[in-house]
Amino acid sequence: MLKPLQQRAWVRPVCAGVLALLILSVIFIATGITPFGQRNLLISDMGGQYLSFFTAYRHAILEHNFQLYSFSQSLGGSAVPTIAYYLMSPFNLLILLFPAANLPTGLSLIIMVKIAAIAVTTTLFLQTHYRTPRWATVLFGVAFSLSGFVALNYFTIMWLDALIWLPLVIMGLEHLITTGRPAMFFWWLWVSIVTNYYLGYMTCLFVICYFVYLLFEMKAPGSSIWQAVKMQARLIGKVCLTALLSGLSTLFLLIPTALGMLKTAKSAVKTTSYLPVPQFGFSALSQLGLGANNYATRLEHTPTIFSTTLVVLLVMVFFVHPNVRRAHKWHVFGLLLTLFLSMEIRTLDTAWHMFQRPAGFPYREAFFFSFVLVMVAFEAWQANAKAIANKWQWLLPSGLALALIVGWQRQRHAAAPLASHILLLSLAFVVITALILFATRKFLRAGLLTGVVAAELVSNGVLTMQKSPFGNQTAFNKAYQTEYRQMQAVNDPDGQLYRVENQNTLINKAYNYDSKYRNYNDPMLFNFHDITYYSSTFDNQTRLMLKSLGLFSKNARRVSSEGLNPVSAMLLGVKYSVNLNATGRATTTALASHAGMGFAVPDAVTRVALRPNSAIVNQERILQSLRPRKTPYFAAATVLKHQVKRDPAAKQYRYRHTLRLRVNHTGDLYYDDTAATSKYTTMRVNGRLLATKFNPNGGIVLRDLGHFKKGTVVTLTVTTTRAQFDGHMHIASLDQAAFQNVYHVLQRSAFVPEYHASGFRTVVSGNVDNVNDRHWLYVAIPADSGWHVSVNGRPVTSKTVVGGMQALPIQAGRNTVKLVYHVPGGTSGLLVSIISLLGFTALAWYGRRRR
Template sequence: MKKRRLLYYSGAFVINLVIISIIFASANLVPFGNNNFLSSDLGTQYLTFLTELRRQLVSGNVHLYLFSQSLGDNFFPVISYYLLSPFNLLLIFFSARNIPVAADILIMLKISTMGVTMAYFLKEYFQERSVTNWLFTIAYSFCGFVASYFYDLMWLDALIMLPLVAVGVMHVIKHHQYVLYYFSILLSIIFNYYLGYMLCIFSLCFFIFIGLEDNLFHQKDKWLVIRRYLISSILAGLSSAVVLLPTLSGMLKTAKTSFDIFNYLPSARFGLEALTELGIGGNSFDQRLEHGPSVFITSTILILLLSYYLSSQVSNRDKQNSVFLLGILLVSMFVTTFNTMWHMFQNPAGFPFRNSFIFSFACIFIARKAWQRGVVNEIGVITKSTCVAGILICLGYLTEWLLPKIIEQLGFDSINIEYSIGYFWLSLACIIFSGFLLLMLNRNKNFLLIIFLMVSFEAIANFNSVMATADFGNQATYENEFDRENEILKEVKARSNLGHRIIVSKSGLNKAFPEKYNNYNDPILFNINGLSLYSSTLNQDTLKMMQNLGYFSYNVRRVSYYGGTKLTNALLGVYYRVRQWDNHYHVEENYDAPTLGFLVDKNVYDFKMKSGQALSNQDRLWQALNGNSAEYFKNALLTSMQQRTVGNRELYTYQLATRASGPLYFYVTPFNYDKAKIYVNGKRIKTSPMNVYSAATLYLGDFKRNKQLEIKILTNKSLGLNPRYFQSLDEAKFELSVDKFKNRSLQITSDLNHDTVRGSINVDEDSPLLLSIPYDDGWSASVDGKKVKIHKVVSNLMAIDLKKGQHTVILNYQVPGLKLGWFVSIIVVILFLSFLWIIKVKDRSQRKYS
């Protein structure tokens, strides 16, 4: 018996492992080849987060505040959303340079494990360990969601947990057992709270479905079962407070709290064109940000699903129950209002219909019910179902072909809908052949093997259709360039003082990526204090402050080092700039900045940013920090401006003279540097290697005072005769102030990798200590062992008051909500154990009485 059980579950695992291995090997992906999947968010975000997690696990130094997240930020929201999968513990067996390999192996293992949990669900529901179940585990593990989003590896754990949640619900209703359900919900939320939330909604839908099947709502003890289910659900949810409370505290500071009424209007999310998703090639990697619901389940499963509703062997009551389950899941994707609610009340920014895997699960489950009812023995039903499946595919592709033409005929701009006629014919052929194999199964059971091969072929073909439009990175190049950059940054860190920041403006890693790599997360990747960040957890107050200082931000999830000036480098403690040029690394060490903390004037408490005035903000800020009214940035003296049309753009020619010796900067908001050309005295100014589509400060060169300049700007933006466009930093005056701040800097003695900043400072007179660390409720400060108040200044930095004398300053960070979360979780776990004990006592007394 144990041997059969082991063979059943290991078979489900190994079959999936073989299929995903074939898929990856055919694409020459690691670990089978030299390609790696550095596209989309896996390359730009998850890779760096996994590298940081591996660093902390290997070193044993787990800390929850990273100075490598832009100017510094709470790392817990990143951990809770991206990194709590137990599979990530395997990262300790990989070197940092091999994390792309580890990511692919994690994906393979997760997809294989989906087969095991789905096999367990099918065994529990149908009460048989049939080899046939493997057919449905393949369809589930390689459903459209997996093929479309496999590289979003933190979501894959939800597909492992979904069958366990379903079994847990069954145990609650059928056996009055609650442990599996409680832990399946709890772990689903912990592993990934976002899709775990969706599984909570699914559990309610599935509870109603199983309740309808078992006639629960007509039984005498219905309210007892419902009450215990609800109590178990609430306790499971509350037990995850250790994750949810600190995550909520962190996420409230991001852009994910925005509200848009249009996301709640009851509009349709898709039309008949979504039917193409039922076939091979329904969407591709290029369409990952916008497409229909990914509900591919293979032709065999689709035919069986349709046959369930066409068969006379299935009662109308069973059909109605399944229509309820599928209907509510379908409506949740189709209607914008419900779709937004399922996605935690936020419209997804790309990667739509993230709940589609639940619909696929339900479809596969109903198809397995059809198999159990013996619909494959009904020749007429299988024939009709095959025809209906083919018609659905035809309708989908016909809509995709006709829709652009209809819109164009109505006088609107034509739209381009990508589809492949080749995949249409392949999908149609697979449906016809699958229907034929199901019919032949009546004559010869050996056709089951061919059906297995057919389902596997479709799973591979659909997976490959998604990857066909994806470009891959080069693993050998990644490893080589990772080692080179890591070595140079180790040297730079060793030369710098603790508490200084480093900019990586261009690295050799760019060569390893298949698409433009903008080094946003290099600070996390190499554990350095930086400025830039690309993450959905980006603190919006930090982002707004940096934008107001002239830094470039592509969207609410990204902030770049680009747009800084000598003044902002001094303010934020930027000491080095590292870049690769002509295959060699160059280190620029000319910033000579203070550390992360330095003494400033009390006027810092009164300073307020003004939106869209970066250079003016910097000038007024430096005046406030110095306690004077000196002019550090000086507008250029404009003598003339000429404008003429060149093609579909305007050419502006400015004649001007600088009013200070030092760097000259240009700032206009908004301004698209990617579509503009700027010349100074005939020499074109190079803009950032990244595409700057909005405002950012641009360095035009160093010039002496009264230097006559001709600046030409070719752009599609309307410009005027405004001297504030061009401003020179009075370098002599500025350097004097920087020297003063350097001499009054906090001498940091901690390595900033233990959620602590420790340092000493000598204060000549009572002054605020400005800390270029984003303000956060998690920070507490003490001076000479006595707790002091932290003030929020300069929009989102921190300052503390210091008295005259020699002081030791210590900042400690504790994740807001984490202690309370632990307290709530521990209390609720105790409550759940008490709940189980009470149930046991009550049930025992009832049995004794009866």
């Protein structure tokens, strides 16, 4: 006969999931979020990154065109880091149920399902850990599923998986300790790492902390921890070996991901990140109540540890409860203190974040603290909170209220005008919760607390969503379908390889202005190849090369096509330009500078070194290496007159420069501020304001001032941070006729390849006629160790040129070129994973034999 705990053990977790869904539905209804309203979650990185990645992921699966190298990631790069970080969750498969135009609704539903799953697994853990069939597990499971971390970061959709798997990982660890069977711990830890390696890494750190806590719990009274370690040496070895094999078995994904991430700017660690200084003060106490954060404070805030007033009060009850062992209290206090200090001390906090200071969304490990709070609170609930002394029943709520008042007084963020109202609401929940907890009977207490907790979670969810610039789903649906049809003219998922400069911004109408959508990931959203890209996995060598050619890069995670000109377009293989005309229709124009994805070049090109952030200098060097001539391709404009006016009221750009310039070549005139001192949104040419797409103020970008004939006098005005126009300012015009001569020569040996996915390989192949008997083929594909190149059937070694592109040795006449991409580290990672899985199988088999 089944024990009571085993009878219908799934009922309470399922009820927890349903209750979490209901609460989240009320929050979404109150805020008008799809599928309950016309607002969608195209905010922050959800709108700028995740939606595009999920759309590309959906397309790849449905079109059977899944590739591990993507030409939609700027110039191209390994897709494995992006897949590993954003797309490995099994819940993501739900997007296949939605058309691309309705994907924001699909993402909202995935968020709802994931939050419900957190409630399910937490409830399952609580009833297993405490061996109880009590219905109260539902309430505490829901409290964790909608805790402060979730309420603030729900739209960072890939992080939610870590909270789903965490209770199951700890269940597996405890199962291993009690039964000696490692399979549950091995596989749930494996799932946690594979679905999101970043928070999976944090889960591994928490497992270490929790296992040390369990060792203290297991030691005999009066014995030292070292004696307990000696007593449990076999168990410690088994836990460590299981965890190690689980981690090693994920290397099929982690090694390629690590090799890709080492190419990003994240590999440069600042030593100041390790200083052991405190990171927050008493303002963190505001996080004990609801509404301490909202969208406006998402990038900077104290740890989001809110887990409902009930949980906080019960944790306080735990430490004064007469029926809880003193040693147990100290062990729990040690675990909570360890987690708290790991957030408070910068050195430890940086270790949680893979030794990188997070660029916004700090304290991403805060949910572990909330998880322990929920555990401890439920234990206090089981022990009967009313068993504490009467004085504590008054002092504990009073202490919590005082802490909230102090915390809100110290709080200094964008929600300050609402602070008094939120504080009063938090204090009201303290009073109501304490009265129900300490002054009502058992049967009435559970029902009332369920209602209060649900109301508090709804209130916190709605308050946290304040100031969120939600998108419009109706507008998105219409704009997406229209723009997708417009982009089909250049949509080439598998065929001739070329790039597009996309200026089509129709989809922007679906976004709230405050979200500032900049079309960085439109190539993934609409399935074409552009230069723009925005991701934490961006190859930094590619980004720096593009920046040195004049393209605008706001920071280490993104690059735009602003700053593209005929020279860089030719070097990057840009074939088409797509623009919106005055009637709102997209027009596609073939660029005259297109010479395929490469061309035969002389030896001099392989010796060109780019100067950082100096577009005109670099393009001049490249053109001279392609076809040397005594007269520069870029002729500096002659400054006829220069006036400077200082604006004392301006905070940064105080100097307004007015220059009269004489153009010395017929062609486009360019402005290149290599010191990033200019405010481009103030730039006027002959009184006409120049439009910018990305507003690159204080950045480095090659600005086209317009097409002028030789001898034309131009008036330029711009504000800068400096009073002088010194050597960092380059204003020059490109000799249009001379450039066309270079282009026509290169076009005769144009490399126009096709590409396709073959299994997990990407193959680029084509022919090139080396009519000028040059030694190298320049290929506009970033240099990467994953490319295996053959020319005329023979393997060759490529050379990195022009700051990051490839040059292949070729012969006279026709050459057949083939580039095959194998993910670096893929084979070795797979081999280690297989060996680790075999090792774990042997360990499990040996354990069964011993038992």
